[in-house]
Amino acid sequence: MNPITERIFVESLAAPYNQSAGKEAIGESLCLCYPYPTRHPVPFPALPDPIGVAQITSHEWVILIIGFVVSFIVAYGAVAWFMGYVRKRGFAPFAIYRIVIGIAVLAWAMGFIGY
Numbered sequence: 248m249n250p251i252t253e254r255i256f257v258e259s260l261a262a263p264y265n266q267s268a269g270k271e272a273i274g275e276s277l278c279l280c281y282p283y284p285t286r287h288p289v290p291f292p293a294l295p296d297p298i299g300v301a302q303i304t305s306h307e308w309v310i311l312i313i314g315f316v317v318s319f320i321v322a323y324g325a326v327a328w329f330m331g332y333v334r335k336r337g338f339a340p341f342a343i344y345r346i347v348i349g350i351a352v353l354a355w356a357m358g359f360i361g362y
Contacts, residue, residue, distance in 0.1 A: 303311070333341065354360045 351360070
């Protein structure tokens with residue numbers, strides 16, 4: 248067993264007793280990019296700006312904030328519409344639709360339908 252895997256295993260066992268060790272072990276198990284055991288209390292502390300947040304300009308921040316606001320408004324409207332639909336017609340049509348789509352997706356994944 249390599250040192251990183253051994254450390255992840257041992258700290259995962261210690262997670263109920265030491266929250267920072269558990270978080271660190273989980274972070275390392277998700278990333279597995281540390282070439283050495285770390286001593287940081289949070290996961291991913293040493294990653295060097297993986298998504299490029301440091302290079303975002305003020306104009307791009309404005310666009311990002313507008314995107315968050317618009318997506319929140321659209322999501323709120325979609326949930327409000329769906330709740331109204333369920334109140335008016337009941338949950339049965341939605342449940343039937345989900346069951347039919349679920350069966351179709353399973354049939355497609357198992358190769359019964361499709362090309």
